[in-house]
Amino acid sequence: MADKDGLTPFANEPLTDFGQEREWRAMEEAIRAVRSRLGREYPLRLGSRTMYTEEKIVSSNPARPDEVIGRVSRADRKLAEEAMGEAAAAFEWWKRVPAAERAAYLLEAASLLRERKHIFSAWMIVEAGKNWSEADADTAEAIDFLEYYAREMLRLEELADSRPLVRIAGETNRMTYIPLGVGIVIPPWNFPLAICAGMTAAAVVTGNTVVLKPASTTPVIAYHFYELMREAGLPPGVLHYLPGSGGEIGDYLTSHPQTRFISFTGSKEVGLHINRLAADTPAGQIWIKRLVAEMGGKDGIVVDETADLDAAAQAIVASAFGFQGQKCSAGSRAIVVEAVYDEVVAKVVERTRALSVGLPEENHAIGPVIDRSSYEKILSYIDIGKGEGRLLTGGAAAEGGGYFLQPTVFADVDGKARIMQEEIFGPVLAIAKASDWREGIQIYNETEFGLTGAFFSTDESRIQEAMETMHCGNLYFNRKCTGAFVGVHPFGGFNLSGTDSKAGGPDYLPLFMQAKVTSRKL
Known part of the structure; x- marks a missing residue:
């Protein structure tokens, strides 16, 4: 049915299903x-x-x-x-x-x-x-x-x-x-x-x-x-x-x-x-x-003990490593409450190790970063991360001849560490432990940026409080923090993430x- 201006109502362009041979x-x-x-x-x-x-x-x-x-x-x-x-x-x-x-x-x-x-x-x-x-x-x-x-x-x-x-x-x-x-x-x-x-x-x-x-x-x-x-x-x-x-x-x-x-x-x-x-x-x-x-941003996902942990781990990996983490919305931080910290970290590492690295033309999950300058900058942050957290996977260049890097996960990172505060713009994820969900939100908010964030919980009262207290322009619940759709999620951030x-x-x-x-x- 057309609008009064003769146009069909706006609908987002469908994504291609590459599972179809055609x-x-x-x-x-x-x-x-x-x-x-x-x-x-x-x-x-x-x-x-x-x-x-x-x-x-x-x-x-x-x-x-x-x-x-x-x-x-x-x-x-x-x-x-x-x-x-x-x-x-x-x-x-x-x-x-x-x-x-x-x-x-x-x-x-x-x-x-x-x-x-x-x-x-x-x-x-x-x-x-x-x-x-x-x-x-x-x-x-x-x-x-x-x-x-x-x-x-x-x-x-x-x-x-x-x-x-x-x-x-x-x-x-x-x-x-x-x-x-x-x-x-x-x-x-x-x-x-x-x-x-x-x-x-x-x-x-x-x-x-x-x-x-x-x-x-x-x-x-x-x-x-x-x-x-x-x-x-x-x-x-x-x-x-x-x-x-x-x-x-x-x-x-x-x-x-x-x-x-x-x-x-x-x-x-x-x-x-x-x-x-x-x-x-x-x-x-x-x-x-x-x-x-x-x-830009230094975006993150907060996970409490009531959350669907498999869904949270999948969202963390997708947010951190989609397009090699080269998104202003990339979830380069994860903050997980102590009660489920080890379990979530293990699930994140397992999913990260399953990501294939290789030529984009062959449709690998992880391709190269954009140029040599970015490649060298990200490697320098990985070296910094080795002194600020516990390296669980990745941590080096990947094979391939181009600007390929291994998707990298650091755990036990302090909320004020450089890899938790500075935008790396690469496939590097830092994970911090919080005593409870409120401290998780506090750690999330302690950044000069404020673009995207996500909160995983099944507790409605916590979700309502997080809606008010997590300070960012685009806040998502029980889903990844990347992937804003035009008309659905108007996109822009607070603080030094821009003019919102x-x-x-x-x-x-x-x-x-x-x-x-x-x-x-x-």
Whole structure:
């Protein structure tokens, strides 16, 4: 049944069942097709211009570091300035395009992406090191963002004349939302399609123009998303594809006086740096820049003695090691009450040891981490962990020739230890013991982050108290702390996890607009 705007009600894109031979073969074919296109050169895209530069960003396969995924043209400050100028010029006409037309581009892009779902997933398998299920979920989430934000824009437009303003005699009053201007979108490498698509789509559908600076480790996937949007009919000038160094063009664009907002997903350190730059007001800037930021987490799962221990152990392992722990929502901490501590730890270790490590193309549970820098950083944290806890499994590099690491579990870790406090962004789990469930929640809360968390219990009074006392933006009960669905679990965190902007929820699009009230005397 269609809504009154003619669209079917929003529903999340189904995940692929690779247990079906047809789907399995389709993914194998997609991987072969993508592999036949490796090593190509990719241009910058500024307005209607296609530009190749001498300087290149070389994207490599983290499972086979010598294998080049693509050579992507690299922008400098001169080209960044040109992109800003074109985006600012395009904003003057794009902001007047009806919301229904802007939404239609997103819906068309979602339709095209749905037709090529396995191809886009295959690009993530070879460029980002995702296994089949992780890549498929990323592509499905990208479709969801496109569909959801299109519908949200139409909903906001319908509300323009029905917002509950107080009526007074002799006047008509109206509040509408108008776009901000030129935005800089800086997506992460760990969800190189979904978050890139979501951040860009939200800015574009609300009437803004965008300079997209993709992550330097996954620029090829971002290029294919750009091409998808153009194929969907998005006019030249609305979206610009501008790979380059964060320290060079990223800082330049963030500080630019014509930049109206920055949408960023990445590390705490980079997010705080962007926040400092955005707070300045250079000559010619006549607004306060808006920052929409998601900056990571040190997420955890608390387990009490009434919980289903098998379900808790499974959730801990899935949360800690899904996509090699390279998620801002990854459950890199587990806090278990003393009464069931040994039993839960044993179950976690057993399940962790059962995880296979190998090539993402072969759909192993654990693939490589993204690059050598991450690989070395995670190994250094593993060394730290050996002095802060009891190593139960893993603890070293894994075979394979790429950036493979053994999924690693440390037990008996103090709540204030570095591996319990600092975001590692790798396959490392720290487990702490609590005397009771309240102390477990206290240990969980003792962090500078506040993104996701989970509480396992069958005691309703404890669940109710945990709802109030566990301090994070996305809190789950008796399930893993990863896997937020668009429209179902609006996503964003507290403290140094970011601006709690709740991507994929009804409060998100207004962040890219400003409210204008008009009052007319009768």
